[in-house]
Amino acid sequence: MSTPNITRWIAIGLLGLPLYGAMTFFSSIDPQPDPNTHYEAWARFVTTNHYVLQHLLGTTLGAILVIFGVIALGAYLAGGRAGRLGLVAMVITVLGQGLFLTWAGTSTFSAPKEGQVYLAGMEAFAQRTPIFADAAQGVTILAAILLNFVGYLLLGVAVWRSGTLQRWAGVLWAVAVVMLYPLGLMYAMISGVQSTPRTVLVGALLIAISGAWIAWSAIRQPSAEAVVVQAQPRTQ
Numbered sequence: 001m002s003t004p005n006i007t008r009w010i011a012i013g014l015l016g017l018p019l020y021g022a023m024t025f026f027s028s029i030d031p032q033p034d035p036n037t038h039y040e041a042w043a044r045f046v047t048t049n050h051y052v053l054q055h056l057l058g059t060t061l062g063a064i065l066v067i068f069g070v071i072a073l074g075a076y077l078a079g080g081r082a083g084r085l086g087l088v089a090m091v092i093t094v095l096g097q098g099l100f101l102t103w104a105g106t107s108t109f110s111a112p113k114e115g116q117v118y119l120a121g122m123e124a125f126a127q128r129t130p131i132f133a134d135a136a137q138g139v140t141i142l143a144a145i146l147l148n149f150v151g152y153l154l155l156g157v158a159v160w161r162s163g164t165l166q167r168w169a170g171v172l173w174a175v176a177v178v179m180l181y182p183l184g185l186m187y188a189m190i191s192g193v194q195s196t197p198r199t200v201l202v203g204a205l206l207i208a209i210s211g212a213w214i215a216w217s218a219i220r221q222p223s224a225e226a227v228v229v230q231a232q233p234r235t236q
Contacts, residue, residue, distance in 0.1 A: 021206070032046060
């Protein structure tokens with residue numbers, strides 16, 4: 001049985017990083033109206049086919065691809081001097097993205113039904129009393145944000161310390177993470193607008209650029225672990 005080409009599989013997985021950035025960017029260009037101030041406009045927005053496809057193919061698929069990308073990056077870094085940090089960052093980030101997918105599914109499939117109920121004449125639905133599920137969703141989203149922020153930031157540091165990847169790709173990745181999370185949350189709190197902040201567009205674009213840079217560097221410079229595996233004799 002031949003030994004699998006580890007470098008090729010890692011390279012394919014790393015493509016999930018720039019694809020995630022690109023998908024997040026395009027899915028954030030047309031943000032939904034703020035349901036707190038323009039509920040009817042929000043209801044009309046979320047009941048369109050465009051909204052469902054945008055969240056399914058952009059947000060959800062992008063999150064799945066970045067999980068593959070982060071696992072590939074952790075595998076690439078595992079054999080180098082930032083191996084432990086990379087693996088810890090990988091676990092934290094995958095956990096955060098897993099929690100994020102619960103919200104993505106809810107937003108993709110439940111929001112259109114909620115909007116449809118409101119447009120059908122049940123306007124009191126917009127002022128419904130919060131239930132436990134609403135609180136649990138808020139806690140889950142907050143946990144996902146914190147885990148993703150910490151995990152992505154550590155990945156940027158691991159890229160910087162790897163010795164094989166471009167160090168400034170790690171810096172660019174870390175800056176992108178700050179734009180996506182802390183600055184995005186600050187913008188939402190200061191403005192009071194419950195919609196995708198414009199900082200997300202900048203962060204997503206930087207993720208796409210730095211992710212492509214990381215993937216290209218990894219393709220040109222195989223990890224130490226991959227080189228060792230490929231150097232081993234193949235058995236039939």
